[in-house]
């Protein structure tokens with residue numbers, strides 16, 4: 001059990017690369033926080049600084065209120081699970097899990113207690129006498145987690161622990177980590193480049209890019225109110241659609257104009273824009289594929305599109321459309337809602353109309369890439 005606080009933490013590597021800029025974050029006791037972002041954004045570096053495997057160039061790291069910048073990894077009471085689980089090949093699973101406890105000269109009966117307890121939680125009891133080579137990837141990863149678990153650390157760090165597993169196993173292990181988290185009363189910091197993993201595991205998500213934090217929030221917050229184009233595009237799959245549009249300030253309130261189609265904003269949006277003093281301007285309109293309504297006929301408020309690709313996903317269709325000014329739009333459409341005739345009409349080159357209610361529209365300033373409403 002521990003809180004973790006990073007204040008103005010910076011990492012400058014020897015070659016003068018600033019991998020992490022002024023990282024500020026407070027992680028509460030027992031919170032599960034996920035660092036997510038594309039390759040090279042600095043998430044592993046941040047985790048490794050918390051673990052003590054990298055020096056902190058500037059700023060302070062506190063664990064439970066104590067500054068630990070200069071403490072050795074072993075003195076930080078932290079456990080870490082890596083992507084490559086690095087088990088000792090010549091040792092049994094039991095001995096692998098027991099290894100760090102034996103180094104600490106813990107009595108064998110207590111080691112037995114901890115190892116068998118961890119094995120039971122992880123469902124690997126029957127493999128305790130095997131060597132790692134006789135295990136599947138998922139089983140090996142469980143052993144690696146077991147090895148970290150028995151140390152009863154205050155903070156549990158995980159760096160892409162599932163990325164070596166195939167898709168099915170990854171989904172299964174993801175669910176197991178959620179269960180594990182419920183059983184262990186520990187603070188978790190988890191690194192991944194996979195937004196689905198971040199969304200499903202995290203109490204809060206820290207979205208990073210180029211060494212900077214772009215947004216911190218609960219999965220729902222970052223999904224509902226992304227503060228900029230990067231977060232909007234990064235969270236959600238298929239990714240949010242972006243359309244060139246104009247914001248017009250009229251007497252009755254703000255209106256979004258896409259190719260002459262006028263879509264009014266709601267009261268709440270109007271109030272925020274008004275309060276921020278936003279005038280008429282060009283915008284990038286963001287709408288998620290699942291929030292885009294499809295009309296089979298033209299109607300008021302409908303934007304004409306042409307079908308490029310129709311991907312059948314089973315329970316839903318992903319339609320790739322082009323607007324008249326050639327913005328690309330993806331629409332997710334549940335197949336149960338469609339008649340046979342409608343389904344058959346969704347082919348290459350045919351026209352389709354889309355529209356969206358105010359509440360699903362995200363407005364971004366093309367110059368700053370920031371949300372006009374949520375930033």
Ligand SMILES: Nc1ncnc2c1ncn2[C@@H]1O[C@H](COP(=O)(O)OP(=O)(O)OP(=O)(O)O)[C@@H](O)[C@H]1O
Pocket residue numbers: 013014015017018019037038039040041042043044045046193
């Ligand atoms: N030992 C090092 N020396 C110099 N530069 C480094 C070192 N380790 C990482 N970097 C650089 O720091 C930046 C952040 O790297 P980091 O590994 O933290 O990113 P990441 O988000 O974890 O990426 P990935 O998902 O690819 O692991 C990158 O530009 C990387 O090239």
